[in-house]
Amino acid sequence: MWELQPTDEYARRHKRFAKDRPRELQAALDNLDTYVQCLAKGTKPMQIRFRFVRSEPQGIFAISEQGGGANLAPIRMYVVPDLGTETLHLITIGDKKSQRGDIQFSKEYTKELLKQKEESKHGIIEPLTDESSAKVKDEADEHDKKIQERSVDGDGSV
Amino acid sequence: MSMTKKYKNVASMVTDLSEDAAFSEGFSERLQRREFIKTLMVLRAREGMSQQELAQQIGCTQSKVSKLESSGDAEIRFGDLMSYLKAVKHKALVYLVPENQTRVDAVKMHAFEIRKHLACLVDLAGKDAKIAEGIDDFLQEANFNLTMIVKRARRELPASNAKKSALVEVETVEEGPDPELPINRKSRSVQPV
Numbered sequence: 001m002w003e004l005q006p007t008d009e010y011a012r013r014h015k016r017f018a019k020d021r022p023r024e025l026q027a028a029l030d031n032l033d034t035y036v037q038c039l040a041k042g043t044k045p046m047q048i049r050f051r052f053v054r055s056e057p058q059g060i061f062a063i064s065e066q067g068g069g070a071n072l073a074p075i076r077m078y079v080v081p082d083l084g085t086e087t088l089h090l091i092t093i094g095d096k097k098s099q100r101g102d103i104q105f106s107k108e109y110t111k112e113l114l115k116q117k118e119e120s121k122h123g124i125i126e127p128l129t130d131e132s133s134a135k136v137k138d139e140a141d142e143h144d145k146k147i148q149e150r151s152v153d154g155d156g157s158v
Numbered sequence: 159m160s161m162t163k164k165y166k167n168v169a170s171m172v173t174d175l176s177e178d179a180a181f182s183e184g185f186s187e188r189l190q191r192r193e194f195i196k197t198l199m200v201l202r203a204r205e206g207m208s209q210q211e212l213a214q215q216i217g218c219t220q221s222k223v224s225k226l227e228s229s230g231d232a233e234i235r236f237g238d239l240m241s242y243l244k245a246v247k248h249k250a251l252v253y254l255v256p257e258n259q260t261r262v263d264a265v266k267m268h269a270f271e272i273r274k275h276l277a278c279l280v281d282l283a284g285k286d287a288k289i290a291e292g293i294d295d296f297l298q299e300a301n302f303n304l305t306m307i308v309k310r311a312r313r314e315l316p317a318s319n320a321k322k323s324a325l326v327e328v329e330t331v332e333e334g335p336d337p338e339l340p341i342n343r344k345s346r347s348v349q350p351v
Contacts, residue, residue, distance in 0.1 A: 022181055
């Protein structure tokens with residue numbers, strides 16, 4: 001039985017998007033719901049072929065608002081499915097502007113998750129603590145800042 | 159919000175995380191409007207098909223499939239539904255029931271359906287002892303599982319201890335010859351599925 005586990009960062013941004021971009025967030029959540037239903041039916045993450053799902057490095061998937069209505073601004077939800085514990089980690093959510101930093105944050109989060117999994121005696125993923133999550137967030141912010149400084153022409157998208 | 163909090167589904171997560179009740183209510187309504195369409199999409203994903211591949215199978219454009227999947231349940235055309243289902247190797251079974259059908263009526267309706275299917279299985283055996291043997295195995299398995307389903311439901315009732323003790327333990331036992339099956343033979347042990 002698949003369960004969803006949002007990070008604090010996801011929860012924070014969810015609240016912000018619900019205010020600023022409610023239509024986009026609803027569309028992305030609708031797609032997330034379809035994605036979770038596929039996992040629940042036993043479909044492997046790599047087999048799921050929807051236009052709104054994009055594969056990112058390190059087993060991360062980006063779920064967009066695509067197909068959710070007309071004239072929606074692009075947003076992406078970054079998730080990582082853990083087949084062992086049947087947990088879908090909702091790492092963060094962002095728009096075009098934050099894309100690079102979001103991917104970096106997701107990578108760092110996944111790296112930490114795998115590290116904790118390896119360290120776990122029973123092979124079970126222990127949830128990230130607020131402290132380790134904050135560290136990952138700081139590193140991603142720092143990376144984002146550097147990218148912004150280097151960026152000459154625009155939104156820093158990949 | 160604790161980081162370790164887990165949710166059983168997206169709707170419950172949205173309700174918990176959203177500060178604006180109108181947002182989560184709107185989202186729940188959206189899911190309800192698209193419940194059936196989303197089931198179709200899950201079937202497509204299980205077949206590992208893209209929209210383009212599905213469109214080729216049913217002889218339409220990818221954009222038509224995209225439009226169908228973006229719509230609500232009430233907007234789908236019956237013909238499109240049939241074509242979609244066929245492409246994902248499924249078929250539709252439609253039950254027409256009274257609007258005020260109760261749960262009890264629904265259970266009875268499905269019990270009659272089961273009886274109908276079992277009768278078809280018995281007919282299938284004809285005079286073939288080998289097929290009858292296989293069907294008999296299945297019937298014992300079905301007997302066990304259906305009994306267990308009813309027993310579980312009864313156990314979950316908020317009954318008093320006295321009533322609970324009055325529950326009859328039903329077991330699958332070896333019975334005499336089944337007059338509806340073409341050959342009598344010894345039953346085998348039954349394992350739940």
